[in-house]
Amino acid sequence: MSADLLRHRKATAQVRILKADGSPAAGRQVQIDQISHRFLFGCGAFDAVALMKTQDEKQRVFLQERMEKWLRLFNYGTLPFYWGRYEPTEGQTAFAETMAAAEWLRKMGVQVKGHPLCWHTVCAPWLMQYSNEEILRRQLARIRRDVGAYKGVIDMWDVINEVVIMPVFDKYDNAVTRICKEMGRIKLVKEVFAAAKESNPDAVLLINDFNTSVSYEILLEGLLEAGVPISAIGIQSHQHQGYWGLEKLNDVLSRFSRFGLPIHFTENTLISGEIMPAHIVDLNDWQVDSWPSMPEGEARQAREITEMYSVLFAHPLVEAITTWDFNDGCWLKAPSGFVRQDNSEKPAYHALQKLIHQDWETHETLTTDSEGRLSFTGFKGCYALTLNGQKLTLNLDQDRTDTLMIP
16 A cells, blocks of 8 residues: 555654753664554454453453453454343443443553444333333433443443434334334434533544445435534444445445545454355344354455455544454354454454554654754654653654653
């Protein structure tokens, strides 16, 4: 990939290093190491919740190993807030283990997103006893409660999920489809976003959908005209039926770029086994006893991930990429992970590691001039500058000029 295509991902630092007495630290060798990325390279982090909750020592060790491998790749994780699982009985939530997982990830330098606050699937069944008016009241109260409780730990949310299909969803009756059918999409989205914004005015708030057709574009147009404070457009890309390919990927980017909003690829899935048949309309209808990963499929998955991530990283509006499954055997039992079910690493793991932590990460050794100055251009993120055993940190989010002091 041409360096010019990634210029928007970089910034330049002009740094002058002075000694404690104010004189220039001239002729000093400085090691420059990027220690974090501004771009959000993410993955589902549900196992962090399981790790915080388990009492089984063998399981704890297994999940710890998995999350250690997870942390070697990613700086961004999605935690589960499916209402029917987060609060299976009204008033009894998974707050303790979810907050513990979120705080642990933050301690590890990971930005955390909650997913989702409103969705018709995995909805709380106990809502069905209430009137539509009461369902809406409880939905908004749920959003205010959870966004407020996690403020400062989780400041990014998929506020509402899969709205295009929501009012016409007919697989089974549920409380959220009921209120969406009565209110209409735009009014419901406006209400849930307002509740989230009220509880955390500085939060990054997403709408998220698997439908990348013109229907999603029309919905977004209506929401923006209605003043809904959408921070970023979430696009799901579950590719169980085969890789989108460059044509579709570039088409989706082109069409959704017209809104001028940041784009997050929120749920990306590329499999390393047999491709799901094309005639399946709803991916959930593909129910199999097993779905094994295959060597040739693993090689294909690594190639496709390399190409897709490269295209997305080069696009100026894309801010985040989340692969949905870290390990095989999750949703639909698909071989969609970076590691197999036994935690062994697949080729895709090493392919992405090379992109994030080699090709797109900056490490240099420079020498200051007679005035203690040096200059470097690197991928945006946080840097450590080390000289004579002293470590200085610098956040490179934009071009900047700094003076740093060493003891």
